[in-house]
Amino acid sequence: MIWKVDRDLKITYISPADEKFRGYKADEVIGHHVFEMFTPESINIISEKIKQRLEAQQKGMNTEEFVTYEIQHRCKDGRLIWGEIISKPEYNASGEIIGFHGITREITERKAMQDRVQQLAFYDSLTKLPNRILLSERLSYMLAEMKRIQKYSALFFLDLDNFKSLNDTYGHSIGDLLLCQVAQRLQKCVREVDTVARFGGDEFVVILNTLHEDNQVSVEQAHRIAEKILQSVSALYVLNVSHNKSEEKLVEHKCTASIGVLVFKSAEKTPDDLLKQADAAMYKAKEAGKNKISFYEAPF
Template structure:
């Protein structure tokens, strides 16, 4: 790892450590670290909060319920450098409260923090915390009111299960049916022979509606395809009692009400004394919120937060794909580089908030001017890029197609804008264009060529289109 990467990792670690230190010490200054555009998943509540004030209220409630410092026992930490302005940290840890014993500390909490640099200051843009305290009451963050009752119940349960240790089948059913994870077994044909009651709580199907049916009935077609691929990919030579191990995969599951949830499946084959495969058993854990968080992380990493258009990083990836597709198909593609001609006066007169509204409207108009297969990206500031794919094989015909779309964009962007507060603004765009076929030039050179043509359009009077020679 080079020194720049090491410095970057240390910077991300420092941001995360500051958060943990302030949270553990119940430092009220933490409330000021959240972004105005914050979103987050609560711990035991498990719902998405999109309002900064509501999140600050929840944080104060957390601190008020347990005002004394708490201890964080870190188990694992993953740092991700997504873009120059967006970083993420994901941690697994246990929380030790200053009172109440160690019952809560047996649970493993999961925290994902997304930091975004806003006006040279790192802010927390998203917090996704999963604390499996399923017995909280009311608005509790930590289940202090029911802790004593829970402790007595757990002690009684331990005593009961200790006495029933010799009844292995009954004990097995108690262990599987008390958890939120779904325990299941199948025969060698993947027909369900047992499923725990947790499946009814999770998907709504009673056990009688599942047992005797094929596993694929539980999954979407894509999930069933994933299972088929795993069965084909695993050589039969490895399917033996001595070498088999749990296989982990993710798949969408069907619910009785028609909705879909994501499940993380751990599966292991079962063999008889002769070494013959007789079935499978495993555990399914719901991970829908985790998948949603991954989608949000992807949106932050590859899309502009204001216009929701692809950002420069995603544009470069799609340009690489388009150039490779052009090489295979022998069709031309085109790159259009746009810059708004009189954007700065709007910001100077009415402020950046109104300027942001104009950029959002420009993004909407651009998307109506191109085909579904094309890409509209915000390059930065008031600069936008349009990637056109699968144009004509003939260069002149492809240039005509690109020019026609560019003219459509120029006319659309030159129409007056009516912004919030009754503000009318007239704004044109200078457009530079360049064609490409295959991979005869680099992605950077293509962008630079379109950028140069755009500046030629500005120098020759603006509100114009110029092709790079």
């Protein structure tokens, strides 16, 4: 789709391909503001691109190159499609921008494929939680941020105590149902800025970002959340073990957890260091009788 807009971002030309992609004839959009084509998020992206170009122009930088970005477009029937926009400004004799022109290609299928690849690469296929790869990336990012913010964070390593008995009795498909419910319960116990990840098997990891500047206050905050998780995970599970919808069979199962907690500040640690220390604390909770919380204590 080829298009042109004036300095006020009013559409002055659009090729017939727009009718194929979005369902609009040219006379339905010419004269209209280009923002009518996009979602609010897309409008923010375009506005930021224009702002960056103007700032670069004021600094004497070259702004005559094509700029490429991906945004969502509105269709006449209400659908949203993805488009890759390649745009360039038009100037008058005084060097002022008098409009833009460019090409838009639909990339909806490509975006869907990219999202699918991202999901497979970084998320657990069963629980939809971040997997170990994404967990490691988020830990690395958090460690870098902590040097700037100077607040404590916490890492929980959680292992289900009596998960194996459920698998042995009813099979792995029922165990999978329980793991999904555990994942949902964990997510409800933490903030949106925190991370809940599946480490593998019946092990989960929770990252609590930016707690407090004071160590003791941070420890108390982490302990409250760990207690909340312990109570939530240990609440009764009701699982549907039937394979036939007309003959529903429900099974009740009690499943507790052992939680290892590491409260830390960035001190040239690596993600592996953090995970090993939280894991060591979790094994202490196991040894203490399970269904407990154990904080990591550095050896003397």
